Amino acid sequence: MRRPVALRISAASAAMALAAAVGVTLSMSQASAATGSATGYATQNGGTTGGAGGQTVRATTGTQIHAALCSRAASNTPITIEVEGTINHGNTTKVSGDSCNTAAGVIELKQISNVTLVGVGSGAVFDQLGIHIRESSNIIIQNVTVRNVKKSGSPTSNGGDAIGMESDVRNVWVDHATLLASGGESEGYDGLFDMKDNTQYVTLSYSILRNSGRGGLIGSSESDLSNGYVTFHHNRYENIDSRAPLLRGGTAHAYNNHYVSLNESGINSRAGAKAKVDNNYFEDSKDVLGTFYTDQRGYWQVSGNVFDNVTWSSPGTENYPAGPNPQSNTTVSIPYSYTLDAAACVPDVVSRTAGAGTGLKVSDGNCSAQTPTPTPTTPPTTPTPDPTQPSGTNLSIGAGSDGSSKADGTSYGSVRDGDMSTYWSPSGSTGSVSIKWGSATAVSSVAIREAAGSTGVIGSWRLLNADTGAVLTTGSGAGVVTFPQTSLKKITFEITGATGTPKVAEFETYA
Numbered sequence: 001m002r003r004p005v006a007l008r009i010s011a012a013s014a015a016m017a018l019a020a021a022v023g024v025t026l027s028m029s030q031a032s033a034a035t036g037s038a039t040g041y042a043t044q045n046g047g048t049t050g051g052a053g054g055q056t057v058r059a060t061t062g063t064q065i066h067a068a069l070c071s072r073a074a075s076n077t078p079i080t081i082e083v084e085g086t087i088n089h090g091n092t093t094k095v096s097g098d099s100c101n102t103a104a105g106v107i108e109l110k111q112i113s114n115v116t117l118v119g120v121g122s123g124a125v126f127d128q129l130g131i132h133i134r135e136s137s138n139i140i141i142q143n144v145t146v147r148n149v150k151k152s153g154s155p156t157s158n159g160g161d162a163i164g165m166e167s168d169v170r171n172v173w174v175d176h177a178t179l180l181a182s183g184g185e186s187e188g189y190d191g192l193f194d195m196k197d198n199t200q201y202v203t204l205s206y207s208i209l210r211n212s213g214r215g216g217l218i219g220s221s222e223s224d225l226s227n228g229y230v231t232f233h234h235n236r237y238e239n240i241d242s243r244a245p246l247l248r249g250g251t252a253h254a255y256n257n258h259y260v261s262l263n264e265s266g267i268n269s270r271a272g273a274k275a276k277v278d279n280n281y282f283e284d285s286k287d288v289l290g291t292f293y294t295d296q297r298g299y300w301q302v303s304g305n306v307f308d309n310v311t312w313s314s315p316g317t318e319n320y321p322a323g324p325n326p327q328s329n330t331t332v333s334i335p336y337s338y339t340l341d342a343a344a345c346v347p348d349v350v351s352r353t354a355g356a357g358t359g360l361k362v363s364d365g366n367c368s369a370q371t372p373t374p375t376p377t378t379p380p381t382t383p384t385p386d387p388t389q390p391s392g393t394n395l396s397i398g399a400g401s402d403g404s405s406k407a408d409g410t411s412y413g414s415v416r417d418g419d420m421s422t423y424w425s426p427s428g429s430t431g432s433v434s435i436k437w438g439s440a441t442a443v444s445s446v447a448i449r450e451a452a453g454s455t456g457v458i459g460s461w462r463l464l465n466a467d468t469g470a471v472l473t474t475g476s477g478a479g480v481v482t483f484p485q486t487s488l489k490k491i492t493f494e495i496t497g498a499t500g501t502p503k504v505a506e507f508e509t510y511a
Helices: 011-026 062-070 343-353 412-416
Strands: 055-059 079-087 107-110 113-127 131-134 137-142 145-147 163-166 169-175 178-183 191-196 199-205 208-218 228-233 236-242 246-248 251-255 258-262 267-270 274-278 281-286 289-292 299-303 306-311 319-321 400-403 431-450 460-465 470-476 479-495 504-510
Touching: 055 062, 062 079, 062 107, 107 113, 131 169, 163 169, 163 199, 178 191, 191 199, 258 343, 267 274, 267 299, 281 343, 306 343, 400 412, 412 431, 412 504, 431 460, 470 479, 479 504
Parallel strands: 055 079, 079 113, 107 131, 113 137, 113 145, 131 163, 137 169, 145 178, 163 191, 169 199, 178 208, 191 208, 199 228, 208 236, 208 246, 228 251, 236 258, 246 267, 251 274, 258 281, 267 289, 274 299, 281 306
Antiparallel strands: 289 319, 400 431, 431 479, 431 504, 460 470, 460 479
């Protein structure tokens, strides 16, 4: 572990830094509930709306947060949880229920969807207690402070991550958060913002990451390459050793961030990762972009950045800095719209907008801070439990079927029997099921119907022409899907993401 003396701040200095940061949060006279709309990659794959359209409840303890999740009708019932006060080990216990899967000593957002967690009133501080997102989708975390989460020492929480995501996570927006540590691994801390094991479509915006050995990562190892599509914008990274962030595979977009005192390295793109790095301000830092600590190279596209007192090391067998004159070595296509502030004004606009307790202010795209528009009151896009019946005959009736490994007690034939009380499930959270015919059959629409009690579990999916392997269309959630009419002998519905074990009652096909 490479650790500079600069990060080994004294206990007194750490306490002062944390007190100052929390003071900002606690000095708020009034913080509004979730405001604005998701940005960046969190807008893709169906978008990120959190608990919009659902019930709003107030929580002042971690146990109450868990109780709110467990009191919902189902694990995907939309809910906004307004949090005020200090959440710690003493007030965070496990709560049980059919719509939740919680644990003591951590805020557990596991196997759920459609949730907003937002700090209100005098502020929300998660003290030595991490937020863990696992096998979940459509999550918003806004206006909170998470501080001093440890993986060793006492107490421990969330593997030492302030906010950690793992295992088939989709569509998370973390906004106006303050994530703090008081050192690195030798002091018991890990990452401030980590994503691994198939986590995709995430945005971190208007947040502060400070005083940590590790800012965050995408991918836990050189073989964990199923993560990506992450946006970082208008964040302040300050006094971070490395991983700002570390990218292993996948695609990331970093724009209008202010990086101050990156002590060892900054954006570390490796193992084939691609980073688009636009209009950022790097200050008083070392090796802010490149591939470091490995010979598995990554790539970057750079434009409009300011490098203010940045030093660069010499290239080596496991050290490939992008500077001293960073040049692009790839191109990255960004699928969403965004407006860039000029890099020169980034320190100022980020200082007025980033972190919890700043009134959720955002940049107007012209280097000025403004209050965002209220969150739309329309409910989120959710899977349709009973999709509109397409016209014509269901061609699946009487056809054949097969698929990937199925769960015990389920059958491929259940998706083509016209009976909603029977179903097929994969052996895990992902898998595929197919409808097949003896001769080529024209198909232009399908209806995927989930079994009772499991609506909303299916997340991302692909529809394939199994004859050729061609992707007919992709999407998220069950319902009716249309596509250009295709003549084929076999069509496959492949589930690539879910919040639990999917149950497909019917896979209907129509001409």
